Amino acid sequence: MSKLLNRSLKTFIIYAALVLAGSIPVYYVAINILWKYEQLEHQIILTPEAGREDRLLIVGAVTLLTVLFFALLLTGFILLNRRISQRLWQPFYNSLAKIKNFSLEQNKAIQFDKTEIDEFAQLNQSLDKLITGNIAAYTQQKEFAENASHELQTPLAIVQSKLELLMQSQQLTTAQYNIIEDALKALSRVSRVNKNLLLLTKIENSQYMEKDTIEVQELLANLIPQFETIAAGKQIILTIQVQAAVSINGNRALVEILLNNLITNAIRHSEAGSNVLIELTPNSFIISNPGERSLQTEQLFKRFASATIQQPGTGLGLAIVKQICNRYGWIIQYAFNNGRHVFTLHFVQISF
Amino acid sequence: MKILIIEDEKELASSIGAYLTGEQYLCEYAETFKDALEKLSVYVYDCILLDLMLPGGDGLRLLEEIKYMKVEAGVIIISAKNAVEDKIKGLQIGADDYMAKPFHLSELAARIYSVVRRKQFGNSNIIQQNEIRVDLLAKMVYVNEKEVTLTRKEYDLLLYFISNKNKVISKNALAEHISGDVADMFDNYDFVYAHIKNLKKKLAEAGSGNYLKTLYGSGYKWDI
Structure with a gap:
């Protein structure tokens, strides 16, 4: 890749160098012929040594002059080319800088500078149309997700309350009770998906912006007890190894959700009797649990990529993890090592 | 014990009422901001269930009114919004608890029980x-x-x-x-x-x- 301005300049220079290099023998031959003619006309006879000396002198002078003019020409070209092109392409560079800084999430339209050049004006206009359209679509999508989730909460609450009332009926058979319970179970899954969708859109909509300094080992110590009952119920051993105290900057609620989701996944996808290992190193949080085969890495962090009938999650847990990592520039990685699923969360910002 | 359910979704309000009525509670309903204010100025309640999104006024404003009127009842917010800011704001203004929809009726009953006990039986509970x-x-x-x-x-x-x-x-x-x-x-x-x-x-x-x-x-x- 080379810059636009350098590209035209290079061609110019090569062409000029070729012409000038070609001109040296032409000059030489022309001057030689003239000189011979003058010698004949004025009947000057030179000794072979003097003739050779003259030829050398001519060659020297011609080369020197050519190189001198070439240098002059070259500098002129470079300077002129740079000035003209810069002025000519300025609107283009302006627009380029603006697009580079554009991010859809910031929801800010771009104001392009006015330009007198028709092509650039057209370019800016088309870009403007494209970007405005994108922003509108993005906003609409966000609003839709948020509104839809909100609107669903109330009917969900009504259905749940009605089912729980039905449960209070005096003459229920066990079969009827089980039907109600199954319905409630499915309903609670819908509520969960809805809650997580709402959370995702809220993170995308730049909510949860307050930041705190969080001591990860303290947060972990607070979170772990809630998992212990569930882990114990599944006969899963939770091991926590804190190798270093880690202090990070972020929103407390979001970081809690992030860790909760990772821990929940590890416990949920572990067989009875297996162990879930949580490690905290100076720069990372690592959680691993035994598994049979590697998960599909490229699908893992996408929405609804993992939910199957056998594993009734919401399919949003890891998408939320990813989204939170993105906000703070943290990196989440998955690997399958020695029969274990390993999720590593690097708290260090890696600059690109 | 009397409970005022301020909720514009009739179906939800009636479910809550049906669940709570009977044992020890008596439920009354208000569907709008104005309706709720009228009831509150006339009757005394032990607990108020407050939906934040009401026709004719924001629920948080109603909560401010309730606190301004020096109503003794415990207030539990029930909201479809589940926004952290709303929760913090509600609790700051003086609500006793916050529940996000959808919730279990039994959980609601437990929260009401706890709020009422805390309010009424202060020292010898x-x-x-x-x-x-x-x-x-x-x-x-x-x-x-x-x-x-x-x-x-x-x-x-x-x-x-x-x-x-x-x-x-x-x-x-x-x-x-x-x-x-x-x-x-x-x-x-x-x-x-x-x-x-x-x-x-x-x-x-x-x-x-x-x-x-x-x-x-x-x-x-x-x-x-």
């Missing part, structure tokens, strides 16, 4: 149910004046049952109650069994009657 006595402040349980040592979760479950007496409670609702937000990420609620089994055993050993019944295989009821 004792629940007596036949031979069982619960000291809410000391978090102690006695059967026939003999102390029963319960774990935190068993104690929570006991209170949950007492505040939902004679109601059928699903395992699901119990799991969410004792494990908070984490429980609803799991589909296996077997861990609830162990706690209930232990609670039952400890109460029985101390000489309490068998109030905690298992129904239909996986439901529970505090039968009294």
Whole structure:
């Protein structure tokens, strides 16, 4: 890749160098012929040594002059080319800088500078149309997700309350009770998906912006007890190894959700009797649990990529993890090592 | 005890009312901001359930009014928004609790019970149910004046049952109650069994009657 301005300049220079290099023998031959003619006309006879000396002198002078003019020409070209092109392409560079800084999430339209050049004006206009359209679509999508989730909460609450009332009926058979319970179970899954969708859109909509300094080992110590009952119920051993105290900057609620989701996944996808290992190193949080085969890495962090009938999650847990990592520039990685699923969360910002 | 349900979704309000009415509560309803204000200025309630999104005014504003009127009742916000800011703001203005829709009716009953007790029985907060006595402040349980040592979760479950007496409670609702937000990420609620089994055993050993019944295989009821 080379810059636009350098590209035209290079061609110019090569062409000029070729012409000038070609001109040296032409000059030489022309001057030689003239000189011979003058010698004949004025009947000057030179000794072979003097003739050779003259030829050398001519060659020297011609080369020197050519190189001198070439240098002059070259500098002129470079300077002129740079000035003209810069002025000519300025609107283009302006627009380029603006697009580079554009991010859809910031929801800010771009104001392009006015330009007198028709092509650039057209370019800016088309870009403007494209970007405005994108922003509108993005906003609409966000609003839709948020509104839809909100609107669903109330009917969900009504259905749940009605089912729980039905449960209070005096003459229920066990079969009827089980039907109600199954319905409630499915309903609670819908509520969960809805809650997580709402959370995702809220993170995308730049909510949860307050930041705190969080001591990860303290947060972990607070979170772990809630998992212990569930882990114990599944006969899963939770091991926590804190190798270093880690202090990070972020929103407390979001970081809690992030860790909760990772821990929940590890416990949920572990067989009875297996162990879930949580490690905290100076720069990372690592959680691993035994598994049979590697998960599909490229699908893992996408929405609804993992939910199957056998594993009734919401399919949003890891998408939320990813989204939170993105906000703070943290990196989440998955690997399958020695029969274990390993999720590593690097708290260090890696600059690109 | 009187409860005012301020909720514009009639169906939800009537479910809540139907669940609470009977044992010890009397429910009244308000559907709008104005309606609620009128009722509050005339009657005295023990607890107010407040939906934040009401026609004719923001629920938080109504909460400010309630506090301004120096209404004694405990206030529980029920909201479809589940926004952190709303929760913080509501609690700051003076709400006693916050619940996000959808919720379990049994959870709501437990919260109402707790709010009402806190408001009304400040210093000597004792629940007596036949031979069982619960000291809410000391978090102690006695059967026939003999102390029963319960774990935190068993104690929570006991209170949950007492505040939902004679109601059928699903395992699901119990799991969410004792494990908070984490429980609803799991589909296996077997861990609830162990706690209930232990609670039952400890109460029985101390000489309490068998109030905690298992129904239909996986439901529970505090039968009294």
